Amino acid sequence: DVVLTQTPPTLSATIGQSVSISCRSSQSLLHSNGNTYLHWLLQRPGQSPQLLIYLVSRLESGVPNRFSGSGSGTDFTLKISGVEAEDLGVYYCVQGTHAPLTFGSGTKLEIK
């Protein structure tokens, strides 16, 4: 199974600070069809996860553009440009290139 390693496990940020979360895969996530099925989710406390970024860098409808994704192959990054209070929660990367689908272990964002 593909292992997704997220770092850091926890992140503490002040409002307005920019932060990045890394997701590294044990295998390339480039599919034979040319797509890279690496997505980012946010789970706010007590809520279901929500999709933020899909296919590495595409912003889901309704998601603020302070969120951005980048990367290729095995290394991916989620960046939040100017953290807001509502961004607290746990961020997960998930890959859909290789079966079984797998999730990263999560990065908990705390607001100072």
Place this chain on the structure above:
Amino acid sequence: QVQMKETGPGLVQTTQTLSVTCTVSGFSLTSYGVHWVRQAPGKGLEWMGIIWGDGSTNYNSALKSRLSISRDTSKSQVFLTMNSLQTDDTAVYYCVSRGFAYWGQGTLVTVSS
């Protein structure tokens, strides 16, 4: 407007069989696959399996021997069935669709002896 809602038993005894239903609206089950994802208390997300739009299925190999996913397209419902439950199957069970864009609110299933 897409909606997904899980319905489960709440409490199940060990060694018994779990049945959870996902009822969807706003899209056709023949157009999008539906995943099942679970989350043990205080833990991360675990992918369980998917039923694709064509009705085919894929399962997490760790659960495959105990897990079955099926559907009734006329009722817009997807079913998760898992047997031989143990206490570590206690989790919130989510149904998810359209590439993780749509999630239900989840249903907590507690497995108790």
